[in-house]
Amino acid sequence: MKAVVFDLDGTLIDSLPGIANAANTLLQEEGRPTLPQGDIAGFVGLGEIVFLKRLIAAGGLDPARFDRLMERFILHYKNAAQMTGAFPGAREALCQLRADGWTIGLCTNKPTGPLRAVLDHLELDGAFDTIVAGDTLDRRKPDPAPLRHTLDGLGAATGIFVGDSPVDAETARAANVPFVLFTGGIRTVALDEMPHDKAFDDFSQLPAICRALI
Ligand SMILES: O=C(O)COP(=O)(O)O
Numbered sequence: 718m719k720a721v722v723f724d725l726d727g728t729l730i731d732s733l734p735g736i737a738n739a740a741n742t743l744l745q746e747e748g749r750p751t752l753p754q755g756d757i758a759g760f761v762g763l764g765e766i767v768f769l770k771r772l773i774a775a776g777g778l779d780p781a782r783f784d785r786l787m788e789r790f791i792l793h794y795k796n797a798a799q800m801t802g803a804f805p806g807a808r809e810a811l812c813q814l815r816a817d818g819w820t821i822g823l824c825t826n827k828p829t830g831p832l833r834a835v836l837d838h839l840e841l842d843g844a845f846d847t848i849v850a851g852d853t854l855d856r857r858k859p860d861p862a863p864l865r866h867t868l869d870g871l872g873a874a875t876g877i878f879v880g881d882s883p884v885d886a887e888t889a890r891a892a893n894v895p896f897v898l899f900t901g902g903i904r905t906v907a908l909d910e911m912p913h914d915k916a917f918d919d920f921s922q923l924p925a926i927c928r929a930l931i
């Protein structure tokens with residue numbers, strides 16, 4: 718079975734504006750100045766616990782109130798779905814891959830609550846045969862376990878991983894899976910810091926890239 722697994726934030730969906738809005742809403746509630754979206758981009762990638770720790774440090778919030786802040790951040794993070802869209806051509810690429818006989822998985826560090834909210838909002842739930850959220854396992858990307866778990870769910874021994882970040886590149890390497898880099902995502906480092914087998918900036922290129930890799 719040919720399997721392709723996608724990262725979500727910055728790969729299939731343009732979620733940074735919503736995530737930044739959620740973070741800044743929390744800062745405003747706490748009476749702190751908001752942060753530029755470019756700074757907040759650097760907090761994304763390792764899931765909500767690391768995200769909030771980075772936000773607390775950069776935004777001058779009280780680390781002792783972590784649990785309470787997390788509860789409120791998750792509420793705002795669910796609402797972020799309203800500000801989130803799929804990248805141009807991403808839906809069409811998923812349909813084409815499906816038509817080409819690929820089985821399709823999702824492997825994200827986004828936690829289940831905000832993940833469900835955004836998949837519902839974008840009606841993307843049915844696009845995937847298997848979904849692994851950040852809190853599905855007790856290990857997250859770049860640990861290879863979530864990607865391997867996604868491939869197991871697809872009944873595939875191997876596959877292709879499509880992502881946008883150094884965390885995704887490291888996950889693919891650790892799981893020994895070819896990595897395809899979407900360069901239009903949440904870019905915080907240079908392209909050569911994300912080892913990849915192929916790169917693309919236009920989703921219409923992806924089905925042919927996948928075909929050529931397997
Ligand atoms: O939630 C994050 O930190 C990143 O999510 P992603 O794995 O879908 O890019």
Ligand SMILES: [Mg+2]
Pocket residue numbers: 724725726727728762880881882902
């Ligand atoms: Mg990502």
